[in-house]
Amino acid sequence: MTALLEVSGVTKSFDGFRAINDLSFNIGTAELRAVIGPNGAGKTTFMDIVTGKTRPDRGQVLWGERSQSLLKLSEAQIARAGIGRKFQRPTVFEDQSVADNLTMALKAPRGPFAVLRWKPSRASVARVAELAGEVGLADRLTRKAGELSHGQKQWLEIGMLLAQEPRLLLVDEPAAGMTLAEREQTTTLLRRLAETRAVVVVEHDMDFVRRLNCKVTVLHQGSVLAEGSLDHVSANPDVIDVYLGR
Amino acid sequence: MLIRKHPSVMIFLALLAVFTIAVTLMSEAYGSGVVPTSTVKTLGKTLCLALAAVAMDLVWGYAGILSLGHMAFFALGGYMIGMWLMYARTGEIVAATLANAPIPPTAEELRQGITSQIFGVVGSADLPLTWSFAGSLPMQLLLVLAVPGLLAFLFGWLAFRSRVNGVYLSILTQAMTLALSLWLFQNDNGFRGNNGLSGLQNIPGLTEVPQSVISIWFLWASALLLAGGYLLATWLTAGKFGSVIRAIRDDETRVRFLGYPVEGYKLTVFTISAMICAAAGALYYPQAGIINPAELAPIASVYLAVWVAIGGRGRLYGAVIGAMVVSLLSSWFTGGRAPALDLGFYRVEWVNWWQVLLGLGFVAVTLFAPRGLSSLMDALAGLRPPRRLGADLGPDVSALREKEAEA
Numbered sequence: 001m002t003a004l005l006e007v008s009g010v011t012k013s014f015d016g017f018r019a020i021n022d023l024s025f026n027i028g029t030a031e032l033r034a035v036i037g038p039n040g041a042g043k044t045t046f047m048d049i050v051t052g053k054t055r056p057d058r059g060q061v062l063w064g065e066r067s068q069s070l071l072k073l074s075e076a077q078i079a080r081a082g083i084g085r086k087f088q089r090p091t092v093f094e095d096q097s098v099a100d101n102l103t104m105a106l107k108a109p110r111g112p113f114a115v116l117r118w119k120p121s122r123a124s125v126a127r128v129a130e131l132a133g134e135v136g137l138a139d140r141l142t143r144k145a146g147e148l149s150h151g152q153k154q155w156l157e158i159g160m161l162l163a164q165e166p167r168l169l170l171v172d173e174p175a176a177g178m179t180l181a182e183r184e185q186t187t188t189l190l191r192r193l194a195e196t197r198a199v200v201v202v203e204h205d206m207d208f209v210r211r212l213n214c215k216v217t218v219l220h221q222g223s224v225l226a227e228g229s230l231d232h233v234s235a236n237p238d239v240i241d242v243y244l245g246r
Numbered sequence: 247m248l249i250r251k252h253p254s255v256m257i258f259l260a261l262l263a264v265f266t267i268a269v270t271l272m273s274e275a276y277g278s279g280v281v282p283t284s285t286v287k288t289l290g291k292t293l294c295l296a297l298a299a300v301a302m303d304l305v306w307g308y309a310g311i312l313s314l315g316h317m318a319f320f321a322l323g324g325y326m327i328g329m330w331l332m333y334a335r336t337g338e339i340v341a342a343t344l345a346n347a348p349i350p351p352t353a354e355e356l357r358q359g360i361t362s363q364i365f366g367v368v369g370s371a372d373l374p375l376t377w378s379f380a381g382s383l384p385m386q387l388l389l390v391l392a393v394p395g396l397l398a399f400l401f402g403w404l405a406f407r408s409r410v411n412g413v414y415l416s417i418l419t420q421a422m423t424l425a426l427s428l429w430l431f432q433n434d435n436g437f438r439g440n441n442g443l444s445g446l447q448n449i450p451g452l453t454e455v456p457q458s459v460i461s462i463w464f465l466w467a468s469a470l471l472l473a474g475g476y477l478l479a480t481w482l483t484a485g486k487f488g489s490v491i492r493a494i495r496d497d498e499t500r501v502r503f504l505g506y507p508v509e510g511y512k513l514t515v516f517t518i519s520a521m522i523c524a525a526a527g528a529l530y531y532p533q534a535g536i537i538n539p540a541e542l543a544p545i546a547s548v549y550l551a552v553w554v555a556i557g558g559r560g561r562l563y564g565a566v567i568g569a570m571v572v573s574l575l576s577s578w579f580t581g582g583r584a585p586a587l588d589l590g591f592y593r594v595e596w597v598n599w600w601q602v603l604l605g606l607g608f609v610a611v612t613l614f615a616p617r618g619l620s621s622l623m624d625a626l627a628g629l630r631p632p633r634r635l636g637a638d639l640g641p642d643v644s645a646l647r648e649k650e651a652e653a
Contacts, residue, residue: 074502074507075499076502076503076505076507076508077505079502079503080505084503085503087500091497091500093492095492096489096492096493103486103489104486104489104490110506111507111510112507112510112511112514113514115485115486115487115506116482116485116487118486118487120486164504
């Protein structure tokens with residue numbers, strides 16, 4: 001299996017504190033991966049580096065078949081290259097309708113002049129309706145996103161990510177603030193998505209990770225502590241130390 | 247298509263047409279003469295200011311860029327058209343004087359004559375390089391859009407690329423307009439320093455036409471330009487482009503992660519808006535008759551923001567209402583026509599107290615009607631938020647609260 005994303009030797013310090021310390025790992029083209037770790041392990045910084053929000057001090061982040069370096073690209077360019085990011089807090093555009101939110105996310109040319117010329121087509125309208133159906137918002141297309149519940153906003157954001165058609169999906173704590181039923185749905189969706197693309201879930205809820213039933217990477221103090229199935233890593237004495245031994 | 251989706255455009259255009267026709271029918275030139283020429287000019291100028299407010303609403307209300315230097319583009323547009331007006335008009339006068347001479351004047355003599363007429367006041371005998379195209383109307387009309395457009399593009403490129411945001415950006419725009427104003431105040435850079443450009447109400451080639459007629463023509467032109475600018479702004483904000491710029495206003499970072507080049511969008515909106523402003527300025531100053539560097543003072547741009555805020559930002563007709571109401575009230579109060587208020591112990595002279603009234607009005611609107619005067623339109627159209635008596639809007643506690651949704 002060739003790697004879709006290859007992170008090697010990445011280091012990032014904030015005022016002397018090493019948030020990421022010589023981190024290396026790979027993600028395959030169609031893989032579900034959970035990244036876990038205690039608070040301050042560098043999970044969010046890792047996501048920031050991959051999506052271009054933070055520049056690392058050292059190391060390389062390579063993307064795709066052509067092993068393109070992501071470090072020189074802007075956030076928008078990285079997003080266009082095919083990396084989607086789901087934030088912990090649902091961030092949708094509350095002042096605009098569900099349909100507008102989804103339409104904005106649809107895969108299409110992103111430049112200002114291309115967007116000025118863009119007109120809704122039958123295909124785009126159908127795609128928006130389909131996406132809304134997929135995330136259970138079919139009857140709320142004309143509602144303002146701000147009127148949705150927390151869980152629904154999470155779903156809308158997931159719908160927007162789907163609309164972007166990313167090859168790699170970075171998902172930050174998807175289960176936070178969701179009810180049990182919503183978690184069940186989310187697990188199913190993430191597993192289904194991972195059949196056609198790479199999905200990286202950052203989570204510290206072990207129970208949720210167990211449901212995902214996938215390869216797990218444990219981060220600690222900015223580097224990989226252990227990697228493997230959940231049972232494998234939870235048997236690792238270092239992991240037990242980090243999680244329980246304090 | 248645009249009109250079907252936005253019925254307010256049709257209403258706006260109809261009202262504008264009715265207004266223009268009504269003023270024409272009451273004017274001295276084409277009608278009963280109830281409305282004096284000076285008022286016609288004020289109304290024409292107000293239409294130009296309304297267009298500037300539409301441009302301001304585009305950058306501030308829609309894209310969230312609080313530019314406090316937009317009147318710089320307005321004034322630059324005025325300077326560009328003013329150069330041609332002054333050059334061509336002076337040319338006519340000089341030609342008329344020299345025509346009496348025994349030998350007909352050469353082109354060079356004519357040029358010399360114009361130069362000394364225009365720049366004698368600042369003690370210069372050479373035509374500055376910046377006036378190279380002043381003799382050509384098409385060139386100066388092009389420059390009306392090109393110069394402010396280029397300035398906005400360069401300024402925006404530098405500012406947005408370094409991700410200068412919020413209040414820092416506002417301060418930068420203030421610095422831009424102040425610097426430009428101070429630069430124009432200097433005598434030796436070819437814009438006649440604090441004298442500015444004057445006599446702009448005399449249109450070359452139309453010496454025989456009385457001002458009462460010209461003022462009506464300018465009123466029509468201003469109304470047409472406002473209609474065009476309004477349609478352009480509606481088109482920009484209506485589709486997906488509008489959706490993206492409003493998204494940038496609300497959460498720039500998120501838009502970046504959707505793959506949109508945020509800086510490119512800001513730059514596009516900022517430049518287009520500057521050019522709309524410049525076009526408005528190019529029609530305003532011939533009606534005002536004079537332009538000088540004081541027009542670029544930061545306070546002018548702050549007023550522009552106040553109009554938009556009072557009218558209701560994020561709505562194009564709000565900007566128009568704000569600009570028209572406030573600037574017309576302003577000229578009524580400061581024109582000395584408002585009757586003084588006698589409180590017995592103190593006489594409130596509106597010329598002095600108008601600014602206080604405006605300030606109070608601004609505070610009141612911000613506090614009680616965040617949507618500005620345009621919320622009156624909502625009330626008229628029955629577009630009131632439903633009374634939910636405090637119940638949640640959405641199905642659970644994290645949905646928008648009624649209070650939040652009203653804002």
